Amino acid sequence: MSRAELADFLRRRREALRPAQMPATAIHPPGRRARRTPGLRREEVAALAGVSVSYYERLEQARAARPSPEVLAVLGTALRLTVTEREHMARLAGQVPPGTEADRRPVPAEAQGLLDRLGSIPAYLVDERQDIVAWNSAASALIIDFGLLPAEERNTVRLAIRLGGTFCRAPAGEEREFARQFAAQLRAAAARYPDDRSLPELINELAAHSPEFLAGWRDHDVRPVPMLRKFLRHPELGDLEVVCQTLLLPGTGLQLAMYTAEPGSPSATALARLGARSE
Template sequence: MSRAELADFLRRRREALRPAQMPSTALHPPGPRARRTPGLRREEVAALAGVSTSYYERLEQARAPRPSPQVLSALGTALRLTDSEREHLARLAGQIPPSTDTDPAPVPADARRLLHQVGPVPAYLVNDIEDIVAWNSAAATLITDFAHLPVHERNTVRLAVRLAGTLCSPATGTDDTFARQTAAHLRAAAVRHPANRALGELVDAYAAHSPHFAASWLSHDVRPRPTLRKRLRHPALGELRLDRHTLLVPGTSLRLVLYTADPGSPSAAALAELDPPGTAP
């Protein structure tokens, strides 16, 4: 159990709620003391969860013992957590043990086959810490020839830093959504793999590069964003407006990332003209 991380997560989720979102019966009666926080008060969350205010305060102060599954469920309801946030809360509280896997899992043959069955759609597979573990030729042409990169550089975070302002970089103003999506994935991964040093290095590197990522990381936002719109500058195709879709591969911790464009758009026509550099793994 990570008391400090649990405390920070609860506090930030409490502050993210607005009194206007809650029924008036759940709120502290108005009085001379003005609200000093943007979200709910601790006593209001405690009342909604059916726990004592002193106990909830100790949770946010990282001084309480491990909460029971029943208390976690009540807190999830009180704080209006999504399914992904409830799972994250359970992991922070030690109800779900961290992963002990140290070796990367092999890419299933059917997942690898899927990459090459999506036709001209650029696609690749990433693991928990955003390593690109397999890709198709269209993705290599659109982004970079992954086969010629050192293995440790085949990572979406490292590429976001490395390609910034150069080939196929995000256009100005589009880094924020990708950064928030990446922060959510890595926050969840950090709880599943607390001993993974490479993950900590990625977080430090991207936080120094992107203020959007740094802010999202601090907010403990672990909600998935399965689709986001990106504008990419390609050295041959110019600026492309693409949708980046992220799908979980069933039975694995891998995610399939695909890039598509609006049918009939110039970006769709440009994708259709991609000239693959060769056979991808």
């Protein structure tokens, strides 16, 4: 159990809630005590969850014993956590065993076969650390020749630092979303593999590079991977507007990332041409 991480997670989720979102009976009238933060008070969360104020305070102070699944369930409801956030909280509370290196098996042959069958669709597989563990030739033709990179550089986070701004950019107004998504993914990985010594190095590297990542990391931002729009600048094809869709491969811990474009668009035509050359 990571008491400090659990305490910080609970505090961040509590502070993210607004009194206006909650039942009036659980919220102290405004005049009773001035609010120093925009979020809920500890006693309000305790009342919503049906636990004692002193116990909840000890949880946020990293002084309480491991909470039971029943306590986590009522806290999840009180804090309005998503399914992903509830799973993350259970890991921090020690209710889910941590992962080990033995969990990271070689890429299944059927997963590599799936990549190859995608043909002209650029695609790759990443593990929880965002290491690119397999790819097809279309992905190498679109992004970078992964086979020429040292293994430690085949990581979407490090490639974002290396290529960001020159190769890939977000739509206007969504720039911070990329970095916060990396924070969410690495938060989940760090909770699952607390003994992985390579993760802190990767996290510190991106935090030093991106204030948006650091903000997302500090907020304990955990969520599923969304479908992201990106603008790519290819040396031969020019500017491309693509969609990166990520799917979880059940039973593997791997995620499949695929790059597609709006059917009939110039970007779709360019991707098809690139894919035909890479086959």
